[in-house]
Amino acid sequence: MDLDNFNWEEINKKLKESVRAMKSFWKSLPEQVKRLTVIVIVLIFALIFVRGLLVPADFGKYGHYRASAIDEIISQEINYAGHxxxxxxxxxxxxxxxxxxxxxxxxxxxxxxxxxxxxxxxxxSLRAPRGRGYCPLCHEYLPSRPTGFPQIVSASHNPMKPCITCHNPHDPKPPQTPKECSACHAEIARTKSLSRHIYVPCVRCHEAPVDHKIKPREVLPSKPQTREFCGGCHGEDADSDKGIPRIDLAEHYEHYTCWQCHYPHLPEAP
Ligand code: HEC
Ligand code: HEC
Ligand code: HEC
Ligand code: HEC
Ligand code: HEC
Ligand code: HEC
Ligand code: HEC
Ligand code: HEC
Incomplete structure (x- = not known):
C-alpha cells in the first residue's frame, strides 16, 4: 500500500462521523437498555476478576476439575472393601x-x-448388629416408605426377643407363611378396624388369589376401578343393607373417583 498518497484527512473525518453515529445510537437507546448494558459489562469484568482470583492454579490441567484433587483422594484411607x-x-x-x-x-x-x-x-474382627435396635432402621413402619416394603411396628412385633431369633439376617424370610391379610398389611387392617368399613371384608373389594400370600410381589390382588363399584353398596337403588348410607351416583361429585376424597380403608366423610 502506498502510505504517501493516503488521505489521512478523509479517514479522520470518517472516524469522527462513526464515533458521532455511535454516540447518537447510544442516546437513542431506552434508559433501561442503557442500565442493563452497564450492569452486564460490570458483571463480565467481575466474573473475569473472580475467576482469576478464586480458581485454583491447577484447575483444568486434565479436565474440568482441580488436578491436585486426584492426589488428595488417592491419599485417603480406604475403609470399605465392597461385597x-x-x-x-x-x-x-x-x-x-x-x-x-x-x-x-x-x-x-x-x-x-x-x-x-x-x-x-x-x-x-467385625461386629454384627445382634440387638433389636438395628433392623428397624430400615423396617420400622413409616407412612412414607413404598407400599409393599416389608415393615413392622417393632413395639408390637414379637417384642422382647432379638429379631435374629426368628429371622436369619442373611435370609430373612418370615418363619411361616401368614394367612391373614393383616399379617402383611397391618397398618391398613388397623385403620380399617377403626372405620365404618370395619365389617366390609378385604376380599369384598380386592380379589386376592391364594398365590398372593406366597408370592406377594408377583401375584397382585385386584383393586376397585370405578365409581360404580362403591355404588354397588352406596348407590340410591343399590341392592344392599338398609343401614348403609346412600348417595346419588349421578350427582355426588360425579367428576371424581370416590377415593380421591374417601380413603377406602377409612371412608368417613372428609
Ligand atoms: C481373608 C479371608 C476373609 C475375608 C476376605 C473376609 N473375612 Fe470375615 N472373617 C474371616 C475369618 C477368618 C473370621 C473369623 C475370625 C473371628 O472369629 O474373629 C471372620 C469373621 C467375620 C465375621 C464374624 C464376626 C462375629 O461377630 O462373629 C463377620 C461379620 C465377617 N467376617 C464379615 C466379613 C465381611 C462383610 C467381609 C467382606 C467385606 C469379610 N468378612 C471378608 C475371614 C475373612
Ligand atoms: C441385614 C444385616 C446383615 C447383612 C446385610 C449381612 N449380615 Fe452378616 N450378620 C448379621 C447379623 C445380625 C449377624 C449375627 C447373627 C447371629 O449371631 O446369629 C451376622 C453374622 C455374620 C457372620 C458370623 C456368624 C455366622 O453366621 O457365621 C459372618 C461371617 C457374616 N455375618 C458375614 C456376612 C457377609 C459376608 C455378608 C454379605 C454377603 C453379610 N454378613 C451380610 C447381619 C447382616
Ligand atoms: C439397609 C436396610 C435394611 C436393613 C438394615 C435390614 N433390612 Fe431387611 N430388608 C431390606 C430390603 C431392601 C428387603 C427386601 C424388600 C423387598 O424385597 O421389597 C428386606 C427384607 C426383609 C424381610 C423379608 C420380609 C418379606 O417380605 O417376607 C425380613 C423379614 C427382613 N428384611 C428382616 C430384617 C432383619 C431381621 C434385619 C436386621 C438383622 C434387617 N431386615 C435389616 C432392607 C434392610
Ligand atoms: C418371635 C419371632 C419373631 C421375632 C423376634 C421377630 N419377628 Fe419378624 N416376623 C415373624 C413372623 C412369624 C413374621 C410373619 C408374620 C407376621 O408378620 O407376623 C414376621 C414378619 C416380619 C417382616 C415382614 C413384614 C411384611 O410386611 O412383610 C419383617 C420386615 C420383620 N418380621 C422384621 C422383624 C424385625 C426388624 C424384628 C426385630 C425388631 C423382628 N421381625 C422380630 C417372627 C418374628
Ligand atoms: C405374605 C404377605 C402378604 C399377605 C398375607 C397379603 N399381602 Fe397383599 N401385598 C403384599 C405385598 C408385599 C404387596 C406389595 C406388592 C408390591 O407393591 O410390589 C401387596 C400388595 C397388595 C395390594 C396392592 C396391589 C396393587 O396393585 O398395588 C392389595 C390390594 C393387597 N396386597 C391386598 C391383600 C389382601 C386383600 C390380602 C388378604 C387376602 C393380602 N393382600 C395378603 C403382601 C401380602
Ligand atoms: C371398601 C372397599 C375396600 C376394602 C374393604 C378394602 N380395600 Fe384396600 N383398597 C380399596 C381401594 C378402592 C383401593 C385403591 C385406592 C387407590 O387406588 O388410591 C385400595 C387399595 C389398597 C392397597 C394399595 C395400597 C394403598 O394403601 O392404597 C392395599 C395394599 C389394600 N388396599 C389392602 C387392603 C386390605 C389388606 C384390606 C383389608 C384389611 C383392604 N384393602 C380393604 C378398597 C378397599
Ligand atoms: C359391601 C358394601 C360396601 C361397599 C362395596 C362399600 N361400602 Fe362404604 N360402607 C359400607 C357400610 C356397611 C358402611 C357403614 C355404614 C354404617 O355406618 O353403619 C359404609 C360406610 C361408608 C362411608 C361413611 C359414610 C358416613 O356416614 O360417614 C363412606 C364415605 C363410604 N362407605 C364410602 C365408600 C367408598 C368410597 C367405597 C368404594 C371404595 C365403598 N364405601 C364401598 C358398605 C360398603
Ligand atoms: C370430591 C370429593 C368426593 C367424592 C369424589 C366423593 N365423595 Fe362422598 N362425600 C364427600 C363429602 C364432602 C361428603 C359429606 C357431605 C355430603 O354429603 O356431601 C360425602 C359423603 C358421602 C357419604 C355419606 C352420605 C350420608 O348420607 O352420610 C357416602 C356414603 C359417600 N360420600 C360415598 C361416596 C361414594 C360411593 C363416592 C364415589 C361414587 C363418593 N362418595 C365420592 C366427598 C366426596
Missing amino acids: GICLECHDDIVEKKQSSYHKGVSCEVCHGPAAKHTESPDEV
Missing part, C-alpha cells in the same frame, strides 16, 4: 444372601467398613 471380596472366605453366607430378600443389602451396611478385616481377619 465381592467376602466371597473368598464366607462363600456360604454370600451364596445364601444372593437368593434372599436381602440380596440388595450390602454386607458392610450391617457389618461396617471391612477393609482392614479382609486384610487381617484374625486381628480385626
Whole structure:
C-alpha cells in the first residue's frame, strides 16, 4: 500500500462521523437498555476478576476439575472393601444372601467398613448388629416408605426377643407363611378396624388369589376401578343393607373417583 498518497484527512473525518453515529445510537437507546448494558459489562469484568482470583492454579490441567484433587483422594484411607471380596472366605453366607430378600443389602451396611478385616481377619474382627435396635432402621413402619416394603411396628412385633431369633439376617424370610391379610398389611387392617368399613371384608373389594400370600410381589390382588363399584353398596337403588348410607351416583361429585376424597380403608366423610 502506498502510505504517501493516503488521505489521512478523509479517514479522520470518517472516524469522527462513526464515533458521532455511535454516540447518537447510544442516546437513542431506552434508559433501561442503557442500565442493563452497564450492569452486564460490570458483571463480565467481575466474573473475569473472580475467576482469576478464586480458581485454583491447577484447575483444568486434565479436565474440568482441580488436578491436585486426584492426589488428595488417592491419599485417603480406604475403609470399605465392597461385597465381592467376602466371597473368598464366607462363600456360604454370600451364596445364601444372593437368593434372599436381602440380596440388595450390602454386607458392610450391617457389618461396617471391612477393609482392614479382609486384610487381617484374625486381628480385626467385625461386629454384627445382634440387638433389636438395628433392623428397624430400615423396617420400622413409616407412612412414607413404598407400599409393599416389608415393615413392622417393632413395639408390637414379637417384642422382647432379638429379631435374629426368628429371622436369619442373611435370609430373612418370615418363619411361616401368614394367612391373614393383616399379617402383611397391618397398618391398613388397623385403620380399617377403626372405620365404618370395619365389617366390609378385604376380599369384598380386592380379589386376592391364594398365590398372593406366597408370592406377594408377583401375584397382585385386584383393586376397585370405578365409581360404580362403591355404588354397588352406596348407590340410591343399590341392592344392599338398609343401614348403609346412600348417595346419588349421578350427582355426588360425579367428576371424581370416590377415593380421591374417601380413603377406602377409612371412608368417613372428609
Ligand atoms: C481373608 C479371608 C476373609 C475375608 C476376605 C473376609 N473375612 Fe470375615 N472373617 C474371616 C475369618 C477368618 C473370621 C473369623 C475370625 C473371628 O472369629 O474373629 C471372620 C469373621 C467375620 C465375621 C464374624 C464376626 C462375629 O461377630 O462373629 C463377620 C461379620 C465377617 N467376617 C464379615 C466379613 C465381611 C462383610 C467381609 C467382606 C467385606 C469379610 N468378612 C471378608 C475371614 C475373612
Ligand atoms: C441385614 C444385616 C446383615 C447383612 C446385610 C449381612 N449380615 Fe452378616 N450378620 C448379621 C447379623 C445380625 C449377624 C449375627 C447373627 C447371629 O449371631 O446369629 C451376622 C453374622 C455374620 C457372620 C458370623 C456368624 C455366622 O453366621 O457365621 C459372618 C461371617 C457374616 N455375618 C458375614 C456376612 C457377609 C459376608 C455378608 C454379605 C454377603 C453379610 N454378613 C451380610 C447381619 C447382616
Ligand atoms: C439397609 C436396610 C435394611 C436393613 C438394615 C435390614 N433390612 Fe431387611 N430388608 C431390606 C430390603 C431392601 C428387603 C427386601 C424388600 C423387598 O424385597 O421389597 C428386606 C427384607 C426383609 C424381610 C423379608 C420380609 C418379606 O417380605 O417376607 C425380613 C423379614 C427382613 N428384611 C428382616 C430384617 C432383619 C431381621 C434385619 C436386621 C438383622 C434387617 N431386615 C435389616 C432392607 C434392610
Ligand atoms: C418371635 C419371632 C419373631 C421375632 C423376634 C421377630 N419377628 Fe419378624 N416376623 C415373624 C413372623 C412369624 C413374621 C410373619 C408374620 C407376621 O408378620 O407376623 C414376621 C414378619 C416380619 C417382616 C415382614 C413384614 C411384611 O410386611 O412383610 C419383617 C420386615 C420383620 N418380621 C422384621 C422383624 C424385625 C426388624 C424384628 C426385630 C425388631 C423382628 N421381625 C422380630 C417372627 C418374628
Ligand atoms: C405374605 C404377605 C402378604 C399377605 C398375607 C397379603 N399381602 Fe397383599 N401385598 C403384599 C405385598 C408385599 C404387596 C406389595 C406388592 C408390591 O407393591 O410390589 C401387596 C400388595 C397388595 C395390594 C396392592 C396391589 C396393587 O396393585 O398395588 C392389595 C390390594 C393387597 N396386597 C391386598 C391383600 C389382601 C386383600 C390380602 C388378604 C387376602 C393380602 N393382600 C395378603 C403382601 C401380602
Ligand atoms: C371398601 C372397599 C375396600 C376394602 C374393604 C378394602 N380395600 Fe384396600 N383398597 C380399596 C381401594 C378402592 C383401593 C385403591 C385406592 C387407590 O387406588 O388410591 C385400595 C387399595 C389398597 C392397597 C394399595 C395400597 C394403598 O394403601 O392404597 C392395599 C395394599 C389394600 N388396599 C389392602 C387392603 C386390605 C389388606 C384390606 C383389608 C384389611 C383392604 N384393602 C380393604 C378398597 C378397599
Ligand atoms: C359391601 C358394601 C360396601 C361397599 C362395596 C362399600 N361400602 Fe362404604 N360402607 C359400607 C357400610 C356397611 C358402611 C357403614 C355404614 C354404617 O355406618 O353403619 C359404609 C360406610 C361408608 C362411608 C361413611 C359414610 C358416613 O356416614 O360417614 C363412606 C364415605 C363410604 N362407605 C364410602 C365408600 C367408598 C368410597 C367405597 C368404594 C371404595 C365403598 N364405601 C364401598 C358398605 C360398603
Ligand atoms: C370430591 C370429593 C368426593 C367424592 C369424589 C366423593 N365423595 Fe362422598 N362425600 C364427600 C363429602 C364432602 C361428603 C359429606 C357431605 C355430603 O354429603 O356431601 C360425602 C359423603 C358421602 C357419604 C355419606 C352420605 C350420608 O348420607 O352420610 C357416602 C356414603 C359417600 N360420600 C360415598 C361416596 C361414594 C360411593 C363416592 C364415589 C361414587 C363418593 N362418595 C365420592 C366427598 C366426596
